[in-house]
Amino acid sequence: MDQQYTNLRRNVSLLGECLGATIEHALGSDLLEKVEQIRHLAKASRSGDHQAREALINTLKALSNEELLPVCRAFNHFLNLANVAEQYHTTSKAGSPEGAFETIENTIKDLADRVAKEECSQEDAIQALSTLQIELVLTAHPTEVTRRTIISKHVELSDCLKELESLECTGVERDTILARIAQLICQAWHTNEIRDKRPTPLEEAKWGFAVVENSLWHAIPQFVGELGKMAQQYLGIQLPQSFSPVKLASWMGGDRDGNPNVTATVTQSVLDHGRWMALDLYYRDLDKLSAELSMSGANKVLLAQTGETSEPYRALLKNLKLEVRETIDFLESKIKGTPTSCRDKIKFTAQLREPLLVCFNSLNELGMEVVANGLLLDVLRRLNCFGVNLCQLDIRQDSARHTEVLSELTRYLGVGDYAQWSEQDKQAFLLSELSSRRPIIPKHWRPNESVKEVIDTFDVIAQQDSAALGIYIISMAQYASDVLAVQLLLKESGVGFNFPVAPLFETLDDLNRADKVMTELFSSSWYKGHLSHQQYVMIGYSDSAKDAGMMAAGWAQYRAMESLIELGDKHGIKMKLFHGRGGTIGRGGAPARQALRSQPPGSLKHGLRVTEQGEMIRFKFGLSPVAIQSLSLYASAIIENNLFPPPKPKSQWREAMDMLSEASCERYRQYVRNTPDFVSYFRSATPEIELAKLPLGSRPAKRNPKGGIESLRAIPWIFAWSQNRLMLPAWLGANEGIKAVLNLGGESLIEEMSELWPFFRTRIEMLEMVFCKADLWLTEYYDERLVPKELQIIGEKLRSELKETMDEVLRLAPKGSLLSAQPWIKESIALRNPYTDPLNLLQVELLKRTRASDDQNLDSALMITMMGIAAGLRNTG
Numbered sequence: 001m002d003q004q005y006t007n008l009r010r011n012v013s014l015l016g017e018c019l020g021a022t023i024e025h026a027l028g029s030d031l032l033e034k035v036e037q038i039r040h041l042a043k044a045s046r047s048g049d050h051q052a053r054e055a056l057i058n059t060l061k062a063l064s065n066e067e068l069l070p071v072c073r074a075f076n077h078f079l080n081l082a083n084v085a086e087q088y089h090t091t092s093k094a095g096s097p098e099g100a101f102e103t104i105e106n107t108i109k110d111l112a113d114r115v116a117k118e119e120c121s122q123e124d125a126i127q128a129l130s131t132l133q134i135e136l137v138l139t140a141h142p143t144e145v146t147r148r149t150i151i152s153k154h155v156e157l158s159d160c161l162k163e164l165e166s167l168e169c170t171g172v173e174r175d176t177i178l179a180r181i182a183q184l185i186c187q188a189w190h191t192n193e194i195r196d197k198r199p200t201p202l203e204e205a206k207w208g209f210a211v212v213e214n215s216l217w218h219a220i221p222q223f224v225g226e227l228g229k230m231a232q233q234y235l236g237i238q239l240p241q242s243f244s245p246v247k248l249a250s251w252m253g254g255d256r257d258g259n260p261n262v263t264a265t266v267t268q269s270v271l272d273h274g275r276w277m278a279l280d281l282y283y284r285d286l287d288k289l290s291a292e293l294s295m296s297g298a299n300k301v302l303l304a305q306t307g308e309t310s311e312p313y314r315a316l317l318k319n320l321k322l323e324v325r326e327t328i329d330f331l332e333s334k335i336k337g338t339p340t341s342c343r344d345k346i347k348f349t350a351q352l353r354e355p356l357l358v359c360f361n362s363l364n365e366l367g368m369e370v371v372a373n374g375l376l377l378d379v380l381r382r383l384n385c386f387g388v389n390l391c392q393l394d395i396r397q398d399s400a401r402h403t404e405v406l407s408e409l410t411r412y413l414g415v416g417d418y419a420q421w422s423e424q425d426k427q428a429f430l431l432s433e434l435s436s437r438r439p440i441i442p443k444h445w446r447p448n449e450s451v452k453e454v455i456d457t458f459d460v461i462a463q464q465d466s467a468a469l470g471i472y473i474i475s476m477a478q479y480a481s482d483v484l485a486v487q488l489l490l491k492e493s494g495v496g497f498n499f500p501v502a503p504l505f506e507t508l509d510d511l512n513r514a515d516k517v518m519t520e521l522f523s524s525s526w527y528k529g530h531l532s533h534q535q536y537v538m539i540g541y542s543d544s545a546k547d548a549g550m551m552a553a554g555w556a557q558y559r560a561m562e563s564l565i566e567l568g569d570k571h572g573i574k575m576k577l578f579h580g581r582g583g584t585i586g587r588g589g590a591p592a593r594q595a596l597r598s599q600p601p602g603s604l605k606h607g608l609r610v611t612e613q614g615e616m617i618r619f620k621f622g623l624s625p626v627a628i629q630s631l632s633l634y635a636s637a638i639i640e641n642n643l644f645p646p647p648k649p650k651s652q653w654r655e656a657m658d659m660l661s662e663a664s665c666e667r668y669r670q671y672v673r674n675t676p677d678f679v680s681y682f683r684s685a686t687p688e689i690e691l692a693k694l695p696l697g698s699r700p701a702k703r704n705p706k707g708g709i710e711s712l713r714a715i716p717w718i719f720a721w722s723q724n725r726l727m728l729p730a731w732l733g734a735n736e737g738i739k740a741v742l743n744l745g746g747e748s749l750i751e752e753m754s755e756l757w758p759f760f761r762t763r764i765e766m767l768e769m770v771f772c773k774a775d776l777w778l779t780e781y782y783d784e785r786l787v788p789k790e791l792q793i794i795g796e797k798l799r800s801e802l803k804e805t806m807d808e809v810l811r812l813a814p815k816g817s818l819l820s821a822q823p824w825i826k827e828s829i830a831l832r833n834p835y836t837d838p839l840n841l842l843q844v845e846l847l848k849r850t851r852a853s854d855d856q857n858l859d860s861a862l863m864i865t866m867m868g869i870a871a872g873l874r875n876t877g
Contacts, residue, residue: 005827007092011085011161012831018178018185019077026189027070034059034067035074043834057781060841065849069861072842076868077189078835080154083619083871086828088158091625092165103629104226107636111643112234120643126237128642129227132245133607134634137394137470137578138211138617139251140204147195148207151618153184155214158623160184194863201262205252205270209277211617212248212390217281219627220246220385221378226628227635241360241377244384246631248391249470250274251611255396256457257475264456269335271393271460271468276331278390279346283324285379290317292375299362305355313359320355347465349387356380392470395461396504397454399474399482405451406485412445426481430488431526441492458493466497471536471578477503478510480520487530498532502578506540508548508665511556515563522571531573536609537564538578546717549668549733551763555661558759562600569602578609596637598762601645604638619874646758653753653760656741664737671732671798681794684787685779686720687847690862723869724782725775725840726798731767735805738812747812754814764813771806772829773873778840785844786851836872839865 024032038059044052063071108129115125160181164174199207223246228239253270256262293313298306306315323345333340346352356379363372407419410429418426433440447455461469472490474482486501505514518537521527539560544553561577568575596604612620621627649657671678683689721728741750753760776799783795843865850858 007165008085008089008827008831011088012082015081015085015157015181015185016078018182019074019081019189021182022186022189023070023074025186031067031070031074035071038071038075038838039078039834042837046830046833046837053777056838057841060838060845063842063845065855065858068842068846069857069864072839072846072861072864072868073189073193075835075839075842076193076864076871077185079832079839079868079871080150080188081157081185082832082835083874084154084157085161086831087619087623087626088161091623091629092162104223104632104635105230107632107639108227108230108234111639114643115235122235124643125235128639129231129235129237130239130243131607132227132635132638133247134245134631134638135247135249135607135609136621137249137251137609137611138208138391139255139611139613140199140201140208147191147193148210149191150188150193151622152214153188153191155623157181157184193867194860201253201259201266202269202273205250205273208250208252208617209274209390211621212386213277213281215621215624215627216248217382217386219621219624219631220248221381222624223628223631224381224385225377241357241380242384244381245635246385248385249394249609250391251394251396254393257396257398263453264460267393267395267457268460268463271389271464272331272335274390274393275388275468276328276335278386278388279324279328279331281390282352282379282382282388283321283328285375285382286317286321286324289375289379290314290321293317293359293371295363295368295371297366297368299365302358302362305358313362316355316359320352323351346388349383349467352388353380353383356383387467389468393468394470394473395457396473396475397457399476399478399485401450401454402474402482402485402489405447405454405489408447408451409441409445412442412447413440423479423481426479427484427520427524430481430484431524433488434484434491434526439492440488455489455493458489458495461490461499462493462495466499469499471500471502473502473504473538473578475504476506476510477517478513480517480524483517483521484524484527487527498530500534500536502536502538504538504540504580505560506543506547506580508544508552508556511540511544511553511560514560515567518564518567522567522573528571528573533572534574534576535568536576536578538580540580542580542718545729548665550730550766551734551737552661552665552668554759554763555657558598558600558657561603565600565602574606576606576609577603578611580611593633593637594758594762594765596634596641597646598759599641599646600759601641601648604641608634608638647756649757649759652745652749653757656744656749656753657760659740659744660737663740664733666733667736668733671794675794677791678794681787681791682720684791685726685782685795686724687843687862687866688716688720690847690850691716691720691723691866693859693863719870722773722873723840723843723866724779725773726779726782726802727770727774728798730770731774731802731805732798734767735801735808738805738808750812751814754812761814764809767805767809768813771809772826774802774806775837775840776803778837781841782844785848832872836869839868839872843869 020032020036023035038056041052041056041059045056060071111120111125111129114120115122160177163177224243227245228243231237231239253262253267256267294311295313296310298312302312302316306312309315326342327344327346330340330342330344333342356376360372360376360380363369363376403419407417410416410418418429421429441455461472472486474486477483483501483503490499490501503514503517505511505517514537518535539557541553541557544556547553548556564575564577567573596608619626620630675681718729738750741753754764755761779795780799783792787795843862846858846862846865849855850862
């Protein structure tokens with residue numbers, strides 16, 4: 001086992017030594033010795049040496065205010081470098097030793113083997129492959145704590161590690177690479193890791209665009225090409241040039257739910273920036289193509305467009321480049337607000353695709369397939385995926401804001417207050433107006449600013465090409481009228497295309513009512529006729545888990561998906577489920593294969609649409625090789641689920657989950673809602689209040705700034721509990737739920753469900769993952785130092801329950817489950833613990849001091865501990 005991780009440990013040591021040299025040069029040998037002493041004590045403490053633990057605590061307590069910041073920075077940088085080494089290792093020649101990462105070749109080869117064994121037909125395999133659809137939705141949830149400038153240095157460090165592994169790397173070349181590594185680490189150390197201020201929504205969007213430019217722009221054509229190659233090699237099928245299994249969307253600049261910083265003006269600016277960047281990237285590709293396509297032979301179609309010329313391909317590309325360049329200049333002037341004589345020429349993907357297809361077909365016709373299938377095919381694949389907008393922009397808004405618009409409008413018209421009407425009356429009014437040809441919004445109506453902003457957003461939607469937009473998501477959707485209200489506002493704004501509208505069912509009650517809401521909508525002849533046989537529904541993971549606990553939320557999500565799939569089939573409507581997952585367990589996160597395998601049968605037959613948020617975008621898609629692996633994992637899971645669906649749960653399993661859900665939810669809410677002083681305990685034991693100081697994202701931490709715990713967003717709720725290592729939202733209530741199942745059918749029922757039902761097995765595996773990151777002694781230390789004596793009893797009870805839950809789950813966990821089957825995960829966590837533990841202890845010390853004083857240096861150090869712990873735990877929000 002140790003040998004399997006040699007390369008990883010060697011790279012971690014190499015990067016750590018370079019960082020040590022940088023620290024010593026910048027701050028002196030005394031500080032480096034102190035950092036090394038702390039690291040060694042942390043390692044000994046983690047291995048069970050109680051004397052080392054006491055020495056570690058005392059050493060950190062004794063640090064002066066001036067020493068705290070550089071020590072925190074040192075451990076934060078160590079963790080980031082460990083993550084660089086680990087991320088690289090998963091794509092290196094040594095690779096992930098357990099084969100935890102899928103390749104598309106493995107998937108297609110396995111599929112061909114199963115066809116040969118007659119486990120599925122060739123026709124079914126081809127259908128599953130040719131209809132494969134992965135929609136990734138990049139979101140700017142505020143858990144990405146690393147600045148873009150630091151990320152770019154980490155990407156180059158990964159490239160350096162790759163070069164070092166090369167067999168051709170000679171002594172001189174090796175010295176050059178090592179020097180570059182030292183430079184990059186020194187640059188990162190001397191760069192302020194904390195943003196001066198919160199990013200704007202536009203800056204968040206640019207961060208997302210940078211991920212596309214640096215990674216996905218290269219990874220997606222490569223992934224599609226590999227998929228096509230493997231399909232031909234193992235299944236004997238030729239996928240068409242138009243085959244486009246990956247689509248990209250974004251919420252950055254479109255998600256206005258509780259974020260007053262996302263305005264109609266911002267949304268338009270983000271759309272302009274996206275097209276500007278896409279065209280700039282295509283211009284670079286066209287430049288390279290012009291250099292490559294020097295051939296003279298061309299078919300009649302190409303020559304008809306270029307006339308008689310010795311280099312027809314270059315002639316066509318020259319004109320295309322001029323149009324792209326003029327559009328780039330136009331957009332640049334529009335973004336800067338400066339006048340220009342340039343025209344907006346390239347607005348539609350077809351304007352680029354059609355001339356490039358002429359070149360592609362001509363090359364193939366004249367026997368130059370090898371040229372056609374090079375960069376030119378890659379550009380066509382990019383156009384299939386990214387279009388000319390880079391990624392489609394989703395629009396998200398809270399249902400209450402739409403109600404506010406209609407309420408003010410109906411009062412102005414003198415027909416009453418829409419907000420006070422019954423659901424039946426709301427639906428009747430909305431359907432009547434949707435069927436009417438006359439406008440309902442008076443020309444001279446002057447609504448308040450809040451209402452005007454919502455209407456302005458719909459006006460921006462109306463001005464776009466439909467290809468620039470993804471879907472419209474309604475947060476906190478509770479009733480059919482919430483969906484009809486958006487449809488009316490789209491109609492009134494003159495939106496000339498069918499813009500898909502997706503209700504987002506978030507809380508436990510909303511998930512349970514999803515089937516009823518959609519049934520009411522489908523009973524409307526107007527609505528059903530408007531749909532074009534396709535309906536998006538978004539399943540919320542964050543707020544449902546915050547509302548009811550992870551176990552109850554998971555079962556509610558499963559049942560909601562099940563009923564929606566059935567309802568869609570009944571009405572002949574493609575039900576496209578959109579998963580609002582986060583990276584962390586408490587927000588629906590799990591390894592991709594396990595997460596998708598645990599969904600109901602049929603839930604992926606119309607493709608996968610899933611949010612990728614915050615730091616998980618970087619971990620899963622920040623490097624091209626890692627992005628290809630992630631896409632391969634998704635593809636593998638979707639194909640497997642559609643061809644070999646998981647079993648439908650037996651009636652006894654359903655009964656068990658009903659009982660588990662009810663018992664776990666009751667236990668969860670007993671603490672979170674009904675324990676006196678629970679909120680006070682939460683705010684003492686975690687850095688929840690201080691978290692607001694960390695300039696993570698453009699969105700406020702609360703939907704209502706004056707609200708209490710109920711208004712806190714799910715992300716900071718999870719983030720705060722992960723910081724003190726209690727990880728409460730991911731496990732609280734699970735033990736009571738498991739007891740209920742044991743009372744129903746004993747251990748044999750648990751074993752049967754674990755072995756035969758991927759949904760239940762995934763719940764157990766996710767708990768195992770949480771227990772590797774939770775830490776009883778650390779969370780107890782937070783309580784001892786930070787929580788008033790009279791509130792510490794709450795923490796004692798929670799730790800007791802956590803210990804009991806850990807023991808019970810590990811006792812019942814099936815052999816071969818996640819962590820026993822993948823020691824990689826344990827190794828990954830163990831690798832970071834000697835760096836994460838000191839940051840936890842430093843955070844306690846800083847919280848203690850900052851709560852007693854107002855020292856800005858201490859605030860900076862505290863923010864760095866939050867960043868470091870987030871880096872150490874990886875999926876924190």
